[in-house]
Amino acid sequence: AGNRQEFTLMKRDSVWTMTLPTTAPVRTDEVANLVTSLGALKAESIAAESDEATAFGLHEPSATLALSIAEPPAEGAVSDASGESKTMQLALAEHDGKIYAKRGDGGPIYEVNKAFFDQFRAEFRSDEALEFDPKDVQHVTLKSGKDSNSFARKGGKWVFEAEPDLPIDSAKIEKILTEIKAIKSDRYASYTSDQLAPYGLEQPHFELSLTLDNQQPGEKSFTLRVSEKTVAHQSPASPPPAADAAKPSTPQSTTANFATLLGRDGVFLLSSDAVKKVFVP
Helix, strand or coil: CCCCCCCEEEEECCEEEEEECCCEEECHHHHHHHHHHHHCCCCCEEEECHHHHHHHCCCCCCEEEEEEEECCCCCCCCCCCCCCEEEEEEEEEEECCEEEEEECCCCCEEEECHHHHHHHCCCCECCCCCCCCHHHEEEEEEEECCEEEEEEEECCEEEECCCCCCCCCHHHHHHHHHHHHCCCCCCEEECCCCCCHHHCCCCCCEEEEEEECCCCCCCCEEEEEEEEEEEEEECCCCCCCHHHCCCCCCCCEEEEEEEEECCCCCEEEEEHHHHHHHCCC
16 A cells, blocks of 8 residues: 555566566466456446546546557568557546546546456466475574574484574474465565565564575575564455355455565565464564
8 A cells, every 4th residue: 555566567479477677477367367357348337528537536546557459460461470569558546436447548537347446456476485395494593673593403403503402392493494485475565675664674573594405406595574564454355155156255354564585576465474473482
């Protein structure tokens, strides 16, 4: 909320990807649903003439879209010889409980279905899991506020580095590693990591670092940074039960912390329950 997202999705060789502000894989189903809806979009009604945009909130639209469409090749030309495209623009505004739209080339103001507007607020970027095997982790550092604790794997057991002779419960460290591996970036607050201050991530309250076995392929370390700052997050509705397919379940509102992975673009929402499971006393 309050931070406008701008991003570009591009289709190359029949594959959709995010190309700006970062390069990332996308949720193909969400993109396909949006494109299908755009192709079949019809207004519920004509609300007003074009010069009344301010009255319907379209002077400061809630969302804007620029859609590039490949032009069909000229008659007799090779199918992919043209390479030309046309761009259509659409502005959407949420005003007085209704959704209004206006094309970039002028014309009247339309009222459109709210379900179409909701598609713009879907998460298009794919989630990115941490790919590692917990048994390959050799070193763990957990920071909460000013407290920092480090653990090393020695002889098949975990050792508290500050006091190696202090007996600790290795199973608890293994459980933390399992919780970390389950973390996914289901929803992004920002697709870049350029501005971390609004999310409380310039000097995060929580930080976790993992160092992996150098003999194993893949990344050798991960650093997860989590803000103390939280936000109410409405998770997607689960599929309707089979017995009553016409009645979708209500989206569940949960609390999430802002988080980022060092070396990867983006600030994502991490369930506060997951934060509590990782950053344990």
